[in-house]
Amino acid sequence: MATRIVTFLGLGSGRFPERYEPVRYRGEKGIHGPTALHDVPTIAEAEGPVTLVVLGTVEVEQTWFASDLYLTLLRRDLGPCPMPLVRLVVIPKGASTEERWEIFEQLVALVDPDRPVVPGEVRPTGIVVDITHGFRSQPFFAAAAIAFAQSERRRRWTEAKSPAVPVRIAYAAYEPSGGPGPDRGQNATRSDAPAEQVVVPIWDLTQFLDVLRWNTALDGLLRHGRADDLAGLLEGAEKEARPRAASAEDHKEIGKQIGPLSRFRKAASAFAEGLVTVRVPALITEL
Missing domain, CATH: 1.10.287 (Helix Hairpins)
Structure with missing residues (x-):
């Protein structure tokens, strides 16, 4: 078993020393944190060795990786969990058609389990695409790339008979200070408790992508x-x-x-x- 996680990373805010507000996250197997990195619970709950692919602009690279801030926080907040293989993929901002196609092509390659993304990566048996920090149209590109890659893979599977790999879409439903608290009732506010006590749920949005697969399959039959x-x-x-x-x-x-x-x-x-x-x-x- 092995897991590949593809995640977007933004610049964050200078209001926080760690760029993002440290909160706790509710994953499938429990609560994790507090941490400023929403990928920590996904890594901690992943099966087998983990490869983490971080997508970000040049500004993200300068802010998080030139200073080693991201890796430092990741090592600290993972605690006893093994450190994943980490690769930063610099993407354009998507300001032009050419840049948007470049992002799409990069995503298609990253959700292909038969294409190693780092040296020494174990072929993943599961892929998670986290769109929490996807900026503007990036979540749309992620969904389109997954749908395209899965369709292309099914065509290849017919020829090569390579095993299918499930792809999940995750989103951490963080709400800024002053908004409704995710796990503290409809009438609660973020000001009711310190940020490190807030529990942010991680939503699994994969079913909405599955709708496209069912529609395509029915169309193929009819x-x-x-x-x-x-x-x-x-x-x-x-x-x-x-x-x-x-x-x-x-x-x-x-x-x-x-x-x-x-x-x-x-x-x-x-x-x-x-x-x-x-x-x-x-x-x-x-x-």
Whole structure:
């Protein structure tokens, strides 16, 4: 197991010695911090060796890396967790069409598990793209690049049979001082507690990207008679549903959760096969 994290980094603010306000973050496995670096909980909870790719402008490089500030804070706040391999990728500001295409191409390469991003990197079995500090259109480019790379990878997988690698999108829902406190009730404010006591949730936005994959897969079936992408998504949904179904005491509930997915997957595959082999009965009865 190995994890690659691709994250954006901004300049931060001179109001804080650490450029960003130190707060605690709620990850999937617990609360981390306080820290000024929102990547710390993602690194701490990652499986296997971690590679961290930081995307930033020339100004970010001068502010965070020329002075070694970023690496110093990262070593300190990770505590006993192993230090990841770190690479800074300098990106343009995206002020022109050419610069925006350059950012897109860089992101496509960085979410490709078959392209090592640093010497000695273990091929990742999972990739996390953190858009918390994505500036202006950068989060949009990240989503577009992931969708493009996954589509391109599925085409390559058909030829090379290399294993798929899940890509997650993460966002730390930090709110500046004076706004509603993320984990302290709707009527609470940031002024109710010191910043280091604030707990910032990390949202998993991957499902919104999955909508594009489902739409593309359905389009492939309805317009071109291809069911492989849709069958793969349905099979993945079945696997995700099984742990939830297994915890259900009512066996009928298990069938309700898994049965429709399995039937739809088999019907779509049979329908697509019927189109290829011109089996008219299958075309009429399967869907």
